[in-house]
Amino acid sequence: KAGVTQTPRYLIKTRGQQVTLSCSPISGHRSVSWYQQTPGQGLQFLFEYFSETQRNKGNFPGRFSGRQFSNSRSEMNVSTLELGDSALYLCASSWAPRRYNSPLHFGNGTRLTVT
């Protein structure tokens, strides 16, 4: 069974631009959650989607948004990029929403550099 796939692996953008990251979950998994990892703040929850609906959102500005498609693939978008958005963005999939405590499967992440 293929694992969680994130594309692209690396991305370099300029301040003010926008970026879209993609996450394909494990086949059969319907929940996708997104996380940001920086050296200063560590890992932080961004949002979770289940059955195309956002179930929860972390404490991030509205520039960070996401969506989930009917095939459970998810995208996250960051608009008006700032230098502080440089981070490793990870997604994780599971068969059920987080409140059911189902095991998580992480992708390898997308490393975003904003210059």
Added chain:
Amino acid sequence: KNEVEQSPQNLTAQEGEFITINCSYSVGISALHWLQQHPGGGIVSLFMLSSGKKKHGRLIATINIQEKHSSLHITASHPRDSAVYICAVQIQGAQKLVFGQGTRLTINP
């Protein structure tokens, strides 16, 4: 104060040593995860616990709900165990994970 605290932040040991990493949390939780992150970024979920103890190979994870504390043990440590180990808690009633700052483990041959 962070809701999840790990100790130590850094740990260096010799191959074969018994390793313990600790995680304390200050909120009610429904589950606790132990994660492993190698250089390059990919994260592997090692354990998900809500009570008691779990074992997988040389790895053992325990949790004490009353004391709000969990430990990850590695027996007969090996250089390939070198990684960052992260504790994450699923806050009761919420639908998001809160992470510890991680423990960087280095096992020297």
